[in-house]
Amino acid sequence: MSELRALLTPDGLELLDALGPIESTGEVAKAVSRLRAAGHSPDLVSAVVGQAHLRAKATAKFGEFAQRMLFTRAGLEQATRLGVGARHAQRLRAAGITAVADLGCGIGGDALAFAGAGLEVLAVDADEVTAAIAAYNLAPFGSEVRHGTAEDAYAALGDVPLPRSDASDSAEAGAQDRGKRAAQSGARAIWMDPARRTSGHSETRRVSAEDYSPSLDWAFDVASQVPTGIKLGPAHDRDALPADCEAQWVSADGSVVELVVWTGVLARPGIRRSALVIRGDRSYELTSGADAEDAPVRELGAYLHEPDGAVIRARLIGDVARSLDAGMLDEHIAYLTSDAAFTSPFVQSFRVRETMPANPKAISDALKRHDIGTIEIKKRGMDVDPAAFRKKLTLKGAETATLILTRVGSRRLAILADRVPAAS
Structure with a gap:
């Protein structure tokens, strides 16, 4: 509370506005040293520098308004x-x-x-x-x-x-x-x-x-x-x-x-x-008016589609599937598939390159064939740590791709794919 009282004064707010946003922890340390050397109280320095750092973080949520607002760390989150x-x-x-x-x-x-x-x-x-x-x-x-x-x-x-x-x-x-x-x-x-x-x-x-x-x-x-x-x-x-x-x-x-x-x-x-x-x-x-009935399951086609998280939470996957003439990859997994290409704001689409068993050796062989050196890993229905799994793969190529680890029935499946640009 003492920091807030120090900040909510004409001098405190003027100092904050003059300081501008502070992006990094390194900038925080430099600003603290500079303001303390200028004779400002510890409470005021802590409040002003903390607010300047929060203002920089708040830009993602509040845009230009962030530079005239005050925050608490929990409040911003x-x-x-x-x-x-x-x-x-x-x-x-x-x-x-x-x-x-x-x-x-x-x-x-x-x-x-x-x-x-x-x-x-x-x-x-x-x-x-x-x-x-x-x-x-x-x-x-x-x-x-x-x-x-x-x-x-x-x-x-x-x-x-x-x-x-x-x-x-x-x-x-x-x-x-x-x-x-x-x-x-x-x-x-x-x-x-x-x-x-x-x-x-x-x-x-x-x-x-x-x-x-x-x-x-x-x-x-x-x-x-x-x-x-x-x-x-x-x-x-x-x-x-x-x-x-x-x-x-x-x-x-x-x-x-x-x-x-x-x-x-x-x-x-x-x-x-x-x-x-x-x-x-x-x-x-x-x-x-209610949760949507899921679409029928079908074999993996030329494209895999990941519904937006809001669609999944609202349980409207079936409505999206029917609007796009797509089917479920597995009745328990929130992935859709189709043979036709399309873009929709309600899904992220991937063009399938190749499928293989979800084990590091089979995947590394596929990555080598496709000259893949940079990989994005997505997973659904499989208990794996993408960061740990990445370390088991051989990545030495020049191309980029997406690796999707999932389950279809009792099979653990790896799908090598390319992102389709999102609908504008």
Whole structure:
């Protein structure tokens, strides 16, 4: 807290802006030495240099906005990318929402996107330092930021319109009407990004509702009453999601970054599963009323296709396969195959060169035949460490390729392939 107090002064902020972004640990050490030699206090030097380093890292999520923001290390790691947050804001506006209460705002990443879209924002965080940083980041928009719990902040919203959804409005026209009613009432939606209570968690490990703050039981109860968006880890237990919500998995530039539970007027009629794929400044979406039935299994063709992680998480692989006239390589493995070449934003495609048993000698022989010296290793359905496996291979050629290690039935298969350029 002493570092933050030192930083949040005219002199501290001026020093930070003058320092500029710091990219490497070597630059950190040099900046610390230079500022200490200039007579600045240890707290101020630590705060300023730390923020300059975080600003450099934050550029990937916030672009040029990062250079006027403040961060905590954990807050930056957990923050929503600005491009993803902007799409959330678009959904709120399309539903007729005019104000949003961000209950658990962190450093204000989502709130920043909401405010930038013209929504009235109330941002709340239970951590005093984090709330202060959010207040700084949201200051250009004049948004209200409070230090307090999500539960207390929600209770204080009693005099603000928080419309329930109308279960009878199931058609698109009904959704539009709900949006108009929401706008006319000055409706406020709720946004929550519940924090894990413990650090060092794994996205592959299932966690209980009580592992979050606020509790997911409480968050889902709120969501059943008012229009709400709840951001969760993409590996969250699907069986623990509300039955009547829209569950949207989001990937950004190849990485699945979040699962959002939408309710009320924010959940689109007839949609229960969605895969939103963002590449650069473009986005593509696949939606369905339920998990898709898998496509039939077929023999490996001329092309192998790896569905985007959001498609896999949303269990919409079968819909992608049928839209592309492709089949499953194995009923338990998320790879598709076809004889025809195609590009799709929902898959990464590979042209097959050769297949062989998944053992180092057979693979090394193939690499030699194809003059391969640089290899990308992908695996699915096989318990192997790609880095350790690479050391067992002979790589002496001039060409580049992709090696895919997978399983087809009881067979362990290696597929030597070339990436097909992604859809633009």
